[in-house]
Amino acid sequence: MDQTKTQPVPLWEVFIRSRNGLAHKHVGSLHAADAALAMQAARDLYTRRGEGLSIWIVPSKAIIASDPADRDMLFEPALTKPYRHPTFYDVPDDVGHM
């Protein structure tokens, strides 16, 4: 391998769970050479103010993203179907808070 050329450093996506019972939430991305260094970088970049109890890291290339060009096809049909929202149903008094 040609060692004089710097290899591109992989990109990682970082997810932090801030409290028990909550879901991991995407907080940002970072560059790191491997998983162990990515974990340390995530800790150093994204939990400095006590934000987290748990970190998930995913290689950015493992994420399959929707194509912005498909936006109309994928998402617009849902906009005309408001009856899918639960707001059309009367909640019986006995149910209490939902």
Next chain:
Amino acid sequence: MATSSIAVNETPHTLYVLRRADDALVLGHRLSEWVGHAPTLEEEMALANLGLDLIGQARALYTHAAALEAAGNDEDRLAYRRDAPQYRNLLLVELPNGNFAHTIVRQFLYASFADAYWRAMQTSADATLAAIAAKAEKETRYHLRHASDWMIRLGDGTAESRARSQAALDRLWPYSGEMFECDAAERGLVNAGVAVDPASLRAEWDARVTAALAQATLARPAGAWMQTGGRSGRHTEHLGRLLAEMQHLQRTYPGAQW
């Protein structure tokens, strides 16, 4: 007009705390020098975080030293109003950062010791030192992991990173013996249960260093001759410059706040 230095009444107990405080402050300051210069943004934050941990440890230790001395000094006066010959830190921590490999190897050598040291100090007869140790141990455990992981990758990386890591190790090795010194003043504190006998940490340090160097494919330097002097105020030329920069504001405008 520069403000003059304070005199500190160094009883064995005060001196002992001051030595550890100076280690933490000087190394923390060295790490802060990387801000704006680190190889990547991620690592810049990491080094700054390590530095802030160390400066936090220094603050707690200075406050304790000032309380032990009970002469009206405080953390700021101890940090900003002593000259190099009054500083009691290890020579290892005052050495310039050099390249990234040099900084990482220095951090590794220190953290390998400090991690074992703070863990042992949690049972100190000095309750304040034991409490500081409990906090410092968690921080230092991470410093050790970060420095080890980087040293292993640099050593076992490219020919260039390996050469730089080995050169750093060869250069820094003679400064590692000072961590295990124990003079007469400290011997009394060891006997009283306040301090840990550093010799008792030697086996753990050796094992940890040997294992990490093997993973990093770096050769452990053979030389047994060790530098000394920092604990009694005989420093390298580098500490004076570090202090000149760090203390400039407080020396020029004593007690300045913002």
